[in-house]
Amino acid sequence: MTPSQVCHQICKKSGSNFVYSFYFLGSKKRHALETFYAFCRLVDDAVDLAPNEVEAKKNLEFWKKEVTAVYQGNPANPVSQVLVDIVKTFEIPKIYFEEILNGCEMDLVKKRYETFEELKTYCYRVASCVGLVCIHIFGVDINDKTKETAISLGIALQLTNILRDIAADLGRGRVYLPAEDLNRFGVAVSDLGGSNPDNLNLIDLLYFEIERTRTYFKKAWGLFPKGSKERRKWVAAVIMGKFYEAILNKIAKNPLRVFREKVRLTTGEKIKITLRTLLSLRTPQG
Numbered sequence: 001m002t003p004s005q006v007c008h009q010i011c012k013k014s015g016s017n018f019v020y021s022f023y024f025l026g027s028k029k030r031h032a033l034e035t036f037y038a039f040c041r042l043v044d045d046a047v048d049l050a051p052n053e054v055e056a057k058k059n060l061e062f063w064k065k066e067v068t069a070v071y072q073g074n075p076a077n078p079v080s081q082v083l084v085d086i087v088k089t090f091e092i093p094k095i096y097f098e099e100i101l102n103g104c105e106m107d108l109v110k111k112r113y114e115t116f117e118e119l120k121t122y123c124y125r126v127a128s129c130v131g132l133v134c135i136h137i138f139g140v141d142i143n144d145k146t147k148e149t150a151i152s153l154g155i156a157l158q159l160t161n162i163l164r165d166i167a168a169d170l171g172r173g174r175v176y177l178p179a180e181d182l183n184r185f186g187v188a189v190s191d192l193g194g195s196n197p198d199n200l201n202l203i204d205l206l207y208f209e210i211e212r213t214r215t216y217f218k219k220a221w222g223l224f225p226k227g228s229k230e231r232r233k234w235v236a237a238v239i240m241g242k243f244y245e246a247i248l249n250k251i252a253k254n255p256l257r258v259f260r261e262k263v264r265l266t267t268g269e270k271i272k273i274t275l276r277t278l279l280s281l282r283t284p285q286g
Helices: 003-014 017-024 027-048 053-072 078-089 094-109 116-138 144-164 166-171 179-185 189-193 200-223 228-232 235-253 255-259 267-281
Strands: none
Touching: 017 235, 027 053, 027 078, 027 094, 027 116, 053 078, 053 094, 094 116, 116 144, 116 235, 144 166, 144 200, 144 235, 166 189, 166 255, 179 200, 189 200, 200 235, 200 255, 235 255, 235 267
16 A cells, blocks of 8 residues: 555545545645645544553654654655655645644643633644644645634634533543633533533533634634635635534534534535535635
8 A cells, every 4th residue: 555545544434524625625635635634643543542651652752753754854654754745845834743743742741721721722733733734735825814714713623622522531531621611610520521411500611612612713714715716725624614613503502412422413414514615615705
């Protein structure tokens, strides 16, 4: 199997919404995004699937060296080898890869967050920096506004993930909701298992986090380019964003649902959102 085929197989097995959005791009950009996604998947798995923390740290050190090797042109991993040409072609700054790794490292060394500012740093690293790499691949004009769009959308996506994975994360000893928020609403960490459906404080906390997440979606869409030509370059990001915004809306209808199941979209819902998004991108916004 060639390195490119390895990347494709990793994406194919993932079933991620992120991968679904690739199909609306040209082959060159799709290939680049598949490779980048494969890198992110391997790094995540190196931490999350490691048998213990010692092995996870060793795996992360390997990937830190691989990023350096990518920019020097001599990496060892097949996915990294494909990445060499991509970072050159799309002029992707090394700092974004380093920050993604820093975010993964936070999952090893930081199990709780005291403030939202701390959590926002985590979201920036693991999600916004992914978006910042993607806008280079999309071919959009790289400026403060487009960077802020990617950053805000990344934070919105990660906050949505955090909301729908509260119970699962708690089972792994991780609490992403800031302690200052739990204290504000009188919610204990033990309440995050969702065992008490009548806990009104927990429900109030969840609605607070939902509204905070919506402000980041609103900010991202407000920064979105108005002209249809420039908007079309963002097609993969918009489809992804609309998927996650729809997931957030599902959670908002019944926040306690996150303790019973992982909230997902049906295939029909994804198709409807995709068609609506594609239509909207053909029309200039006033």
